Amino acid sequence: MLRLNRQTDYGIMILTCLVREDDKAMPPRLLSAPEIATASGLALPNVSKILKALVRGGILQSRRGVQGGYQLSRLPADISIQQIITALDGPISMTDCAGEGPEQCDVSSLCPMSANWKYINDKIVETLESITLEQMAIPGGVLAAANNDSDSTRNPEGE
Amino acid sequence: MLRLNRQTDYGIMILTCLVREDDKAMPPRLLSAPEIATASGLALPNVSKILKALVRGGILQSRRGVQGGYQLSRLPADISIQQIITALDGPISMTDCAGEGPEQCDVSSLCPMSANWKYINDKIVETLESITLEQMAIPGGVLAAANNDSDSTRNPEGE
DNA sequence: CAAATCAGGACCAAAGTGGTCCCCTTTTGG
DNA sequence: CCAAAAGGGGACCACTTTGGTCCTGATTTG
Ligand code: FES
Ligand code: FES
Numbered sequence: 001m002l003r004l005n006r007q008t009d010y011g012i013m014i015l016t017c018l019v020r021e022d023d024k025a026m027p028p029r030l031l032s033a034p035e036i037a038t039a040s041g042l043a044l045p046n047v048s049k050i051l052k053a054l055v056r057g058g059i060l061q062s063r064r065g066v067q068g069g070y071q072l073s074r075l076p077a078d079i080s081i082q083q084i085i086t087a088l089d090g091p092i093s094m095t096d097c098a099g100e101g102p103e104q105c106d107v108s109s110l111c112p113m114s115a116n117w118k119y120i121n122d123k124i125v126e127t128l129e130s131i132t133l134e135q136m137a138i139p140g141g142v143l144a145a146a147n148n149d150s151d152s153t154r155n156p157e158g159e
Numbered sequence: 160m161l162r163l164n165r166q167t168d169y170g171i172m173i174l175t176c177l178v179r180e181d182d183k184a185m186p187p188r189l190l191s192a193p194e195i196a197t198a199s200g201l202a203l204p205n206v207s208k209i210l211k212a213l214v215r216g217g218i219l220q221s222r223r224g225v226q227g228g229y230q231l232s233r234l235p236a237d238i239s240i241q242q243i244i245t246a247l248d249g250p251i252s253m254t255d256c257a258g259e260g261p262e263q264c265d266v267s268s269l270c271p272m273s274a275n276w277k278y279i280n281d282k283i284v285e286t287l288e289s290i291t292l293e294q295m296a297i298p299g300g301v302l303a304a305a306n307n308d309s310d311s312t313r314n315p316e317g318e
Numbered sequence: 319c320a321a322a323t324c325a326g327g328a329c330c331a332a333a334g335t336g337g338t339c340c341c342c343t344t345t346t347g348g
Numbered sequence: 349c350c351a352a353a354a355g356g357g358g359a360c361c362a363c364t365t366t367g368g369t370c371c372t373g374a375t376t377t378g
Contacts, residue, residue: 001249001251001252002163002244002248002251002252002283003252003253003254004161004254005365005366006366007367009254009255012272013272016271016272032322032324033323043369045368045369046368046369048324049367049368051324052325052326055324055325056325062323062324063323063324063375063376064325064374064375064376065324065376065377066322066323066376066377066378067322067323067376067377068323068376069323069324081279085161089160090160091160092161093161093162094161094163095162095168096168112175112296112297112298112300113171113175115298115299116290116295116300119301119302119305120240120287124161124283124286127279127282127283127286128279131275131279136272136275139274140274140275141275142275142279143274143275143278146278164334165335165336166337191353191354202337202338204337204338204339205336205337205338207356208336208337210355211355211356211357214355215356221354221356222344222345222354222355223344223345223353223354224343224344224345224346224353225345225352225353225354226346226353226354227344228354228355
């Protein structure tokens with residue numbers, strides 16, 4: 001179904017929660033994992049696992065110890081959905097032959113699709129790179145952005 | 160990794176083989192599953208399973224009995240990658256909340272992402288809808304088409 | 319030093335995927 | 349009319365992946 005895994009779905013949901021909390025408390029403070037679990041309505045162990053992965057991916061900053069917690073490492077407008085997906089689900093790679101390195105599939109000499117797969121993969125990465133966490137946190141935020149640029153979206157008559 | 164399953168990968172490879180075979184034999188004839196398995200280098204049982212799914216998805220036509228086999232049900236230019244993926248991997252749906260029907264996730268009232276997910280999902284479907292099997296069967300076929308439309312490739316300096 | 323809090327990873331149950339095989343129906347042709 | 353050639357549908361199982369929990373250790377505060 002070309003579905004991204006549930007951790008990633010949860011992760012984006014958690015991050016939109018953080019954006020809203022940040023908006024509330026103007027001096028941005030650290031939120032602990034239990035606080036975030038409560039705010040998002042998810043179980044603590046799972047939230048904790050996701051938060052750690054987001055730190056490793058550079059999306060969040062953390063501080064240990066008493067009064068420690070998590071906060072966004074950049075502005076929501078500077079975090080793309082693609083970066084979040086990469087942090088929680090690994091790099092986007094539709095097929096073996098679409099990956100970055102020379103890890104082509106075994107029949108790459110016979111079949112002419114490798115370059116095409118890479119192109120398709122790039123297009124999808126571009127799409128996900130163009131969506132920011134800030135937009136994602138607003139209902140219809142992406143659609144609002146698309147209205148300024150609606151010419152490039154649909155081509156009803158085809159190329 | 161946002162990877163589509165291997166059956167789908169194989170399926171597209173098989174279809175590109177069929178396109179090339181069709182080009183060779185101008186009176187387009189039916190190819191049997193064993194012939195296709197040989198041409199693609201895959202195991203017969205697996206190829207057979209994939210071919211059946213492609214028939215169900217309307218991509219291929221089949222005829223039973225002696226001298227039976229498979230052929231494309233439309234021109235390669237009229238078959239999109241999206242249709243093939245849907246036939247072999249089900250409808251594209253990045254998250255629960257991105258699906259078509261009212262099958263929203265349980266927290267859809269709390270979280271504002273549903274409309275945004277649907278938008279992102281649509282963008283990806285559009286991308287995959289715009290790639291044809293004909294392009295896919297040519298090395299660099301998609302890139303050649305993109306050259307006529309190169310304004311859409313943004314971020315030249317990126318990556 | 320004790321409490322709070324994150325870091326890393328082990329662990330297991332559940333679900334999904336990949337691949338093979340079997341039995342049935344349809345079609346051709348002797 | 350029957351045998352052989354082909355596809356149709358699905359069962360089946362081994363393997364992998366995912367989802368979720370928990371434990372132990374490191375760091376910070378006071
Ligand atoms: S299937 Fe990998 S290069 Fe063609
Ligand atoms: S996570 Fe499903 S609507 Fe928000």
